[in-house]
Amino acid sequence: MTTMAITQNDLEILKSEIMADTPDGGGLPTGIAVIDGVSNNLFPDVSDIDRLIGRVRLRKVSLAVKTANADLLQATRMLFTELPANPNISVFAFKATSFADRRVDAQNKIESYLAFGTKWAGHLLETQLAGQRVIQISLDKGDAIPAIDKPLVLIQNEGQSDEFYQYIRPTKVDTVERRFQVTLDKTVTRIIVTIEFGDTLTKTFTGLTVPEFYNSISTSRRAILREARVADAAKYYSASRLAEPVIAMQSRQVVVNSIYTQVVPSTQVETPLLQVDPVNQGTSQAVGTNTILINKTISATANTSFNLTSGVAMGSLTLTVADITLTDTKGELRTALGVSYGAINYGTGQVTWYSNMNKGQVAVTGSYKPASDITRVAQTDYQIVGGNAGYNYVRELGTEPLAGSLKVSYVVQGSVYNVTDDGHGNLVDLSGNGRGTVTGRTVLLTTAAIPDTDSYIIYSFGVDLDTTKIADKVLSPAYHIITIPDGMPASITVTWGVGKTATVTNGVITGDATGSLSGNRLLLAPNITVDKGTEFTLSYSRPLPASALSYSDTQAGRVLSFNMGGAITKGQVRLDINTSQGLFLNVVLSTVANSNALVVSSVSKSNYDIPVNAGEVDPRLSFVIESSNVDKLTGKIDLTFSVKITTKFTYIVHRSFFRSDYTKTVYKNNYPVITSTGINAVAVKDDLVETINSTVIVQDMLASLITGQSQSLLAGSVFLNAMGASINDKNGVLYSGDVAVGSVDYGAGLATLTNWTAAAINKVTATSLVVQEAPLPVANIIFRTPSAPLKEASFQMNVTLDNGTVMSLSTDAQGGITGSAYAHGQVDFKSGVIALYFYEKLKVADNPTVINEPWYAATNIYAEGGFDYINRPIDVKPDSIRYNAVAYSYLPLDKELIGLDPVRLPTDGRVPFVRKGDSIAITELKTMVLPTNAPNDTFNLGFTRLSDVNVVDSTGKKVSFDYLDIDLDAGVLTLNALFDMTLYTAPLTAKFRIMDIALVIETDISGRVTLSTVITHNYSTAAVFSSMLLAGDMQSRAYGVFSQKSWGSVFSDTLLGDAATSQLQVTNNPIVVTNRDAIEERWALVFTGSTSFRIIGQTVGEIGVGSTGTVTSPLNPMTLQPYFTIPVEAWGSGWAANNVVRFNTVAAKYPVWIGNAIQQHTGSSADNYDFTIGYHANIDRNRG
Structure with a gap:
């Protein structure tokens, strides 16, 4: 017996159960074909409201081969061969998840373009109620701020059985600083971000209060905010016309109008970006030099936390908890196998354990490098x-x-x-x-x-060029400050304890202490520390009251002149100097015997006096007496001085757009303007003195941590060993272990100890310190605007240079920066990328002295137009930079009206339909009016290797393929002997397509696609480039036959429990299925007796009964033919009630969803929105 080969007449596209945009749309395939060429055969007309608002319509169809046998259809594929003429209508396809899936399933697949991303810093602020169109989050300074149009997802009870979530897309973002009380004695500053979005919250989300956040309350039953990352779970198939013609055999590249297809409508609107700060203020780490050891006992249980001594350098932490060794990676504590047991807050050093940590009270050992968060311009x-x-x-x-x-x-x-x-x-x-x-x-x-x-x-x-690291440095001894109220003592003897004596001579302390005398302040550093509250006895001589003179006043500037009011023998002048840069200096000057000059006794940038007895002077702060004159006969004093500050400064030199920037660190002199000087002077008329004895009880000790008065300490970086005790700072408080022992003035670089070890050698060592220098300048700004593309010529920026010059910048038509010779760069309007550099371009030949500049390096010279150039760096004030622009964004549309949630899709509603590795087809429709129409007439269509041929009459009626003989390879069409022209109206027209298929090697956003093979036909711009949905081979079959002793209503593909004693004999009596009638189904034949059974399908349910004594042929109501046929001979005997025969059938069908996205546009019901689906395959050919 022979069977007829599969013909084109056997290929159909079938409708599904429900062809509607309802949640239950789709379902199983029917036997009803989508008739080619019939209006509204898949989608209804586009309504006025569809054109006004936009809409997404989805229809489920199935590719089918409807032969009454199980012949193989090979390499089935679907593509689009004609597109709607209206560009506001797009069509696309994607694979169904199952034969029975519904529109709600298809919608979820499309919306799965976005998925959960990384957790956003900070926390959702308290309760956000259902119905709100705005939420608030709380962030640290330096944390990233959510951007407009960048989707986020709120998740309540993440990982729990009652988890729920909602995606939002910000339309407006505002920030404000607020202070919060977290404990009775502690407040914190938080950045509160208010985020507006288009939809309303569908449920209430409960976040954390600020105190709860600082107390590390678990978020397992709270809401968190995550970034929405692109998952792009659905693969789309669509088409575009060629943008450029293709000439056969010349190239493997083609250019299409777009590699994107519209899957959801969107409306573009102009969004102003006003006074935006583009400077990327980032929180990075300043890392100490030494390693801190950990050895403490903690509670290592789920959702508990403990604090390390300080902040932690990223990548430096190692912890051993019982038998678990952990290291930090991206804020998590992980084993070598990647199992996470906790999280580390690098800024605070707080470790929080996850739910899988259950070691209880346990010793923890390890080490890390200390670090402090530092906010800098990136x-x-x-x-x-x-x-x-x-x-x-x-x-x-x-x-x-x-x-x-x-x-x-x-x-x-x-x-x-x-x-x-x-x-x-x-x-x-x-x-x-x-x-x-x-x-x-x-x-x-x-x-x-x-x-x-x-x-x-x-x-x-972030970079570390603006800090200096100090490690294991022995500092000056800690000291007590004793104020002497009696003017200028000539010499002092100090006694304390048992036999302890120190003598002050000419301002220097010797004996059982070191230190200095600065004005009337005695800075006393005992060699062996004393108890707090120790009494010191001072014996000194002072001028007689009748001999004392004094002067007090404030004068402007650095040129001073004043009179003590009479002849003097010696004097002392204390200056309180304020500068234009906010620097405060305290300077003590003294007269010199047999001289009319003043000399410097001490310099400090605070109200504290800092001892210099160890020979430590600030190499970068100079108080210079330019001239001085003391007229001891009249008491008139004249003084001119200046202040020089030498700062560590890093230049960033832009070399060219093809080379990275050059950095050079130098020491730069700066002369601040003196705005005012407070004068407090004392003097004596003669050398008459009296002896004074007094006592004083000391309370605190001070330690000078840095000598550079132009520097400051970085908070959280202070690690000291003071008199044998390990001390570190937290928020300005000094701790030894968990005990507060003092405070630290970061600006003055001064530690105040309120508790210390007595009877110890007075030795202070900086175990680890980080000192802040002048911050790096802004040499360039490279950033992406929060929305793109930008409207051309809309970009404008204001910048203030360090010298106060204001620059107003804009762009030319090509995006080049204009407005100043000091600003250079480009605005890419399409991507919203701005690259801006600040420098002055100098021709080397015209500027020979440039080699003397501190930033100069020969490697920075570049050639251009036959000349050598070098760029002089221009310093910009980071907080002065603001820009304005107009960006194009997309208006959020109502998900109920358009049929999809646009928040979970790209803002413009487009997705790529062709990617690397895809199979594609290029097709172009050709037509030829047939000159004759008699049986056996043959026509050469003029093209070879055709993909398909159809013949229609003048009314559009298709000629049946039964009347046509087609040789696609040769391009020859014959009206065969059966053709009857009386059924049609002349003339006849042949419609046929040329086609090339290929694999995609590479794609580019510009529309250029590189293919695996050269194109073999000539194509015009009317040709359609389509990605192909590959359905593979299609052939119905029955498989997986087995018998089971009892039926438990579970459609398992493997045996559950015992096998039945009887088995279906399918080797010689196979189950018969046909391509036309079989469906994709799991079947169970459940015996109700020894011969009778129920016929149950997992999808279709119970459809009938059968008997072993008759042929089993349950009817498929879609085709009115059997789903399958089991011959009587297959049954055998021995069956019992509740036995079950399980098998599956495969359909010669492939379910596909077709989408139709309608953009807002004007039009009428007369518009043509037709498109064509190509259903192609191969068959086994008879080669005999």
């Missing part, structure tokens, strides 16, 4: 992706980035992807996948996909 760099884009990119940064601070962003098909440094020199993406390495200044980036041509890779990072 350094930036970028490179542009060239035409020969790949996966790997190397960039040599101008400066080595701090561990954990580097952030890299790149663009693939219009979406921005971010990777960060994990603190161990590895770049990772949001999912934790490795994306490269950071070694010193060298960054190797490996992208997840090839970035778009001409897009920007932006590097943002």
Whole structure:
């Protein structure tokens, strides 16, 4: 017996149960075909409201082969061969999840473009009620602020059985600083961010109060905020017309109008960006030099926490908890196998255990490097992706980035992807996948996909050029301050304890103490420390009251003149100097015997006197007496002075747009303007004195931690060993263990001890300190605007230079920065990337003295137009930079009206329909009017290797394929001997398509697609480029037959329990199925007796009964033919009640969802929105 081969007449696209945009739309395939060429055969007309608001319509269909046998249909594929003429109508397809899935399932698949990303810093602020269109979050200073149009997701009770969530897309973001009381004696400043969005909250989300956040309350039953990352779970198939013609056999590249298709409507609107601060203020770490050891007993149980001594350098922490060794990675504590047991807050050093930590009270050992959070302007760099884009990119940064601070962003098909440094020199993406390495200044980036041509890779990072590290440095001894109320004592003897004596001569202390006399303040540092409250006895001589003179006044500037009111023999002048830079100096000057000059006794930048007995003078702060004259006969004193501050300063020199910036650290002199000087002078007329004895009880000790008066200490970086005790700072308080022992003045660099070890050697060592220098200047700004694209010519920026000059910048038509010779760069309107550099371009030949500049280096010279140039860095005030622009954004549409939730899709509603590795087809429709129409007439269509041929009459009626013989390879059409022209109206027209298929090697956002093979036909711009949905081979069959002793209503594909004693004999009596009638189903034949059974399908339910004594052929109501047929001979005997026969059937069908997205537009019901689906396959050919 022979069977007829599959013909084109056997291929149909079938409708599903419910062809409507209702939640239950879709379902199983029917036997009803979508008739080719019939109006509204898939979608209804576009209504006026559809055109006004926009809409997404979804219909489920199935590709089917309807032969009454089980012949194989090979390599089935679906594509789009004609597109709607109206550009506001798009069509797309995606694979169904099952034969029975519904529209609600398809909608969820489309909306799965976004998924949960990384947890946002800070916390959701208290309760956000259902119905709100705004939420508030609480952040630390320096935390990232959510951006407009960048989706977020709120999650309540994450990981719990009652978890729920909602995606939101910010439309407006505002920030404000607020102070909160977290304990009775502690307040904190938080950044409160108010986020507006288009939808309303569907449920109430409960966050944390600020005190709860600081007490590390678990969020397992609270709401958290996460970034929404692109998951792109659905794969879309669609088409675009060619943008450029293709000539056969010349190229493997084609250019299409777009590689995107619209899956949800969107409306573009103009959004002003006003007075935006583009400076990337980032929180990075200043890391101490020494290692801190950990050895303490804690409670290591779920959701508990403990605090380390200080902040922790990222990537430096190792902890051993009982038998578990943990290291930190991206804020988590993990084993070598990657199991996470807790989280580390690097800024505070707080460790919080996860639910899997259950060691109880246990000893914890380990080590780390101390670090303090420091907010600085991030350094930036970028490179542009060239035409020969790949996966790997190397960039040599101008400066080595701090561990954990580097952030890299790149663009693939219009979406921005971010990777960060994990603190161990590895770049990772949001999912934790490795994306490269950071070694010193060298960054190797490996992208997840090839970035778009001409897009920007932006590097943002913190650096450590504006701090100085101190480790294991012996400081001056700690001292007591004793104020002597009696003017200018000539000499002092101090006694205390048992036999302890110190003598002060000419301001220097010797004996059992060291220190100095500064004015009337005695800075006494006993060699062996004393108890708090110890009494010191002072014996000194003072001028007789009748001999004393004094003067007090405030004068402007640095040129002083005053009179003590009479002849003097000696005197002392204390100056309180205020400068234009906010620096306060305290200077003590003294007269000199046999001289009319003043000399400097002490200099301090605070109201504290700091001893210099160890020979430590500030090398970077100079008080210079330019001239002085003391007329001892009249008491007139004249003084002219200046202040010089030498600061550590880093220049950042821009060399060219193809080389990284050059950095050079120098010591730079600065002369602040003296705004006012307070004068307090004392003098004596003669040398008559009297002896005074007094006692004083000391309470505190002070320790000078830094000598550089132009410096300050970084909070959280202070680690001391003072008289044998280990001391560290937290929020300005000094602790030894958990006991407060004093305070620290970070600006003055001065520690005050209220508790110390008595009878100990007075020795203070800086175990680890970080000293802040002048912050790095803003040399460049490279950033992405929160929304893009930008309206051309809308960008405007105001910048103030360090010297006070205000620059107003704008762009030319090409995006080049204009407005100042000191500002250079480019605005990419399409991507919203701004790259801006501040420098003055100098021709070297015209500026020979440039070699004397502190920032000069020969390597910074570059050639341009036959001349050598070098760029002079221009300093900019970071807080002065603001820009305005107009961005295009997209109006959020009502999800109930358009049929999908647009928040979970790209803002413009577009997704790529072609990617690397896809199979594509290029087709172009051709027509030929047949000159004759008699049986056996043959026509050469003029093209070879056709994809399909149809013939229609003048009314549009299709000629049946039964009347046509078609040779696609030769391009020949024959009206066969059966053809009857009386059924049709002349003339006849042949409609046929040429086609090329290929694999995609590469795509680019510009529309350029590289293919695996050259194109073999000529194509015009009317040709359609379509991705192909590959359905594979289609052939009905029955498989997986087994018998089970009892039926438990579970459709398992493997035996559950015991096998039945009888088995269905299918080897010689197979179950018969046909392509036309079989469905995708799990079947159970459940015996009710020894011969009778129920016929049950997992999807279709119970459809009938059968008997072993008759042929089993349950009817498929869609085709009126059997789903399957089991011959009587297959049954055998021995069956018993509740036995079950299980088997599955495979349908020769493939379910597909077709989408139709309607953009807002004007039009009428007369508009043509037709499109064509191509259903192609191969069959086994008879080669005999």
